[in-house]
Amino acid sequence: SQSGCSLFPHSHYWIASKRIVTPQGIISGAVEIKGGSIVSIVKNKDWSGKFKQVVDYGNAVVMPGLIDVHAHLDDPGRAEWEGFPSGTKAAAAGGITTLIDMPLNNFPSTVSTETLKLKIEAAEKSIYVDVGFWGGLVPENAFNATALEALLDAGVHGLKSFMCPSGINDFPMTDARHIKAGLSVLAKYKRPLLVHSEIQSVVESHLETEDGGGDPRSYSTYLKTRPPSWEEAAVRELLTVTKDTRSGGPAEGAHLHVVHLSDASSSLDLIKEAKRRGDSITVETCPHYLAFSAEEIPDGDTRFKCAPPIRDAANKEKLWNALMEGDIDMLSSDHSPTVPELKLLNDGNFLKAWGGISSIQFVLPVTWSYGQKYGITLEQLVSWWSERPAKLAGQHSKVKFLKLSFYICISINPPSPFSGALRMNNLEMTTTLFREP
Numbered sequence: 378s379q380s381g382c383s384l385f386p387h388s389h390y391w392i393a394s395k396r397i398v399t400p401q402g403i404i405s406g407a408v409e410i411k412g413g414s415i416v417s418i419v420k421n422k423d424w425s426g427k428f429k430q431v432v433d434y435g436n437a438v439v440m441p442g443l444i445d446v447h448a449h450l451d452d453p454g455r456a457e458w459e460g461f462p463s464g465t466k467a468a469a470a471g472g473i474t475t476l477i478d479m480p481l482n483n484f485p486s487t488v489s490t491e492t493l494k495l496k497i498e499a500a501e502k503s504i505y506v507d508v509g510f511w512g513g514l515v516p517e518n519a520f521n522a523t524a525l526e527a528l529l530d531a532g533v534h535g536l537k538s539f540m541c542p543s544g545i546n547d548f549p550m551t552d553a554r555h556i557k558a559g560l561s562v563l564a565k566y567k568r569p570l571l572v573h574s575e576i577q578s579v580v581e582s583h584l585e586t587e588d589g590g591g592d593p594r595s596y597s598t599y600l601k602t603r604p605p606s607w608e609e610a611a612v613r614e615l616l617t618v619t620k621d622t623r624s625g626g627p628a629e630g631a632h633l634h635v636v637h638l639s640d641a642s643s644s645l646d647l648i649k650e651a652k653r654r655g656d657s658i659t660v661e662t663c664p665h666y667l668a669f670s671a672e673e674i675p676d677g678d679t680r681f682k683c684a685p686p687i688r689d690a691a692n693k694e695k696l697w698n699a700l701m702e703g704d705i706d707m708l709s710s711d712h713s714p715t716v717p718e719l720k721l722l723n724d725g726n727f728l729k730a731w732g733g734i735s736s737i738q739f740v741l742p743v744t745w746s747y748g749q750k751y752g753i754t755l756e757q758l759v760s761w762w763s764e765r766p767a768k769l770a771g772q773h774s775k776v777k778f779l780k781l782s783f784y785i786c787i788s789i790n791p792p793s794p795f796s797g798a799l800r801m802n803n804l805e806m807t808t809t810l811f812r813e814p
């Protein structure tokens with residue numbers, strides 16, 4: 378609902394930089410803004426000196442804003458965990474300009490047109506970036522095509538489901554039958570199903586008891602309760618239905634997106650094979666899996682607890698390689714905060730603490746800083762964090778370059794006077810948002 382640019386009183390102006398990330402590579406030039414919209418990108422030689430109303434960022438990077446397709450803002454119902462005002466301010470501070478909100482952790486969960494309405498009402502009070510919503514696919518609505526269509530007609534970008542207990546009572550898990558039914562409805566709308574892909578195996582489930590088979594303050598105890606085989610089992614099951622999404626298949630048009638992959642071995646191999654066979658499937662991972670490793674997590678530090686868990690350093694290396702190779706399509710935050718008391722920071726009990734990492738403000742500096750070792754480029758950042766997420770969420774107008782509704786500037790030199798700063802490796806980052814109505 379907010380419009381206009383906060384920086385400049387003019388309706389027609391240029392944002393100049395020596396490094397503007399475009400689909401044609403990095404150029405020196407200026408982005409022309411007119412009436413709140415980006416209308417052209419001009420190269421240096423074509424514009425210098427000609428125009429008066431210029432914000433010159435010098436060597437600072439001008440690039441598309443990040444689109445986070447996986448964040449849990451817990452409003453309404455659990456706004457004390459994270460509300461729209463704080464969550465979207467943190468997103469803006471971190472360079473995220475569009476956030477697609479997950480259907481659970483708020484109460485009631487977003488699984489119907491009625492509950493979506495409550496979500497929208499909560500968001501309307503105060504948001505600082507563009508916000509969209511995923512709807513929940515749960516056993517209660519999975520076989521009710523009319524209800525799912527109503528939810529999709531009401532504007533959710535797609536659906537989300539869990540293949541294991543979600544930790545939220547009114548968001549029960551789905552199995553392959555529910556997912557197959559969901560995909561057949563999504564096919565009509567050409568929208569995706571996002572799946573939390575872990576299946577609790579019976580053999581190992583005894584480990585997730587009170588003592589977890591070891592010291593509950595030790596991260597390795599928790600790690601053993603959710604082995605990679607859980608992810609592998611879920612992906613295997615999913616692939617029995619994603620074949621429907623192939624060209625000519627009964628769910629052609631639908632798409633399946635595996636959220637927050639942690640296992641870079643068998644689970645990823647299965648996804649790669651499915652892609653080769655023509656299934657419509659993509660996969661994301663998150664900065665916490667790329668930055669941390671199990672060996673480094675201190676005893677009792679439940680801030681690191683998430684599901685699937687952060688695995689060992691060798692796995693982390695494989696995740697980076699898969700991202701660089703294009704086998705992992707994109708990144709998301711899986712920002713899933715709660716109140717400090719439920720993180721049990723004093724007890725440090727990994728088995729009982731809330732699983733979820735609070736990270737939305739830091740995903741860009743984390744990706745950039747930890748990616749230095751692998752030589753990541755600004756173009757890759759844009760692909761993982763803006764272009765591919767935009768496609769997944771059906772934000773086609775944000776993919777087309779001239780219509781990108783936000784740009785952010787990362788200042789490499791002394792922080793610009795315009796906004797707050799985050800520290801990245803060797804860089805001082807400031808983000809400034811330019812927004813189109």
Ligand SMILES: NC(=O)N[C@H]1NC(=O)NC1=O
Nearest residue numbers: 543544683684713732733
């Ligand atoms: N309910 C919820 O947010 N769960 C998330 N937390 C986490 O660590 N993994 C998830 O899927």
Ligand SMILES: [Zn+2]
Nearest residue numbers: 573636637684
């Ligand atoms: Zn999840």
Ligand SMILES: [Zn+2]
Nearest residue numbers: 447479711713
């Ligand atoms: Zn999540």
